[in-house]
Amino acid sequence: MKKIIVLAMALSLTATAISCKKGAGKMGNTVLNLGGEAEANSVIDFNNNFVDSYKNTSRQIESILKYTEEAVVKSKGGNVLIMPIITSSMDYTLSKIKEVPSGFGKDKAAIEADFNTYKTRKENIEKKFEELKSYMNSEDYKDDKGAKAEAIKKEIETDADALYTAGENVIAKIKPATDAAEEVVLKDHPMKEYIISSKNIMNSLDSVIELLGKQYAGKFNEAEAQKKYDEFARLVEANSKMDFNVKGQQYAYKKTQFENFNKAAANFVDHYRKLIRDSKEAGKIPDNDIQQMDSSYESVLNSYNSFVK
Incomplete structure (x- = not known):
């Protein structure tokens, strides 16, 4: 089945787009190890799955960051009527990524490094968020006057910054190969x-x-x-x-x-x-x-x- 690139949602009003370029087919076959449609499809699959994961994860993290702000206010005695309700969601698209395809050529190792950072920071945020929810639900903040809430908020913010940086790096680094892959796939595509x-x-x-x-x-x-x-x-x-x-x-x-x-x-x-x-x-x-x-x-x-x- 021929694969076509999907695009990432704009984050903070800055879009991440992938476009077709002249000469990309030649580049794909010589530099990026795109020997044929199968390799091209694997590159596009990685792009599409990562883009979906990054888009949904970014939304989730923005909600978590808002929760941490309210948690600090409430734990320190501030007035918070209702704490934000954040439902957990399974990242199915991320689970589809088993490895970074060889089609990314010389950038494969760098993509893997940023991708692993992305996954690690994502896991950290999820664990810290669960810890903060437990702390708030049990009202343990009455014992330390919100000190732990403030500490967790800073940890989540640090992880979020690192995740966004790694995510943007991955998208930037996979762009050349994904452009080339789409050129290969679109060569005889009916649409x-x-x-x-x-x-x-x-x-x-x-x-x-x-x-x-x-x-x-x-x-x-x-x-x-x-x-x-x-x-x-x-x-x-x-x-x-x-x-x-x-x-x-x-x-x-x-x-x-x-x-x-x-x-x-x-x-x-x-x-x-x-x-x-x-x-x-x-x-x-x-x-x-x-x-x-x-x-x-x-x-x-x-x-x-x-x-x-």
């Missing part, structure tokens, strides 16, 4: 033109999110925002006009997924247009608009990943 066109939208979308993230933290620049809008809207319009005509019954359902992706992208265009108008009036990007864009981004991303899987 090649639709996948490449849709990925161009995702690359443009990442650029939009990066720009808005910077302007949200700084000053709104209408001209820059409008330029990115025009580029993105043009790609979305062109993609929406493509007639999905792929032979083979096994691809029939992909037409609906392709259309859903285009609808999600068009909705992002609408929200983006509203953001420009609101930001121009306010002189800065309003919180509600940036939150809407982040939510809309995730919708486009999920639609894309469903289409290419």
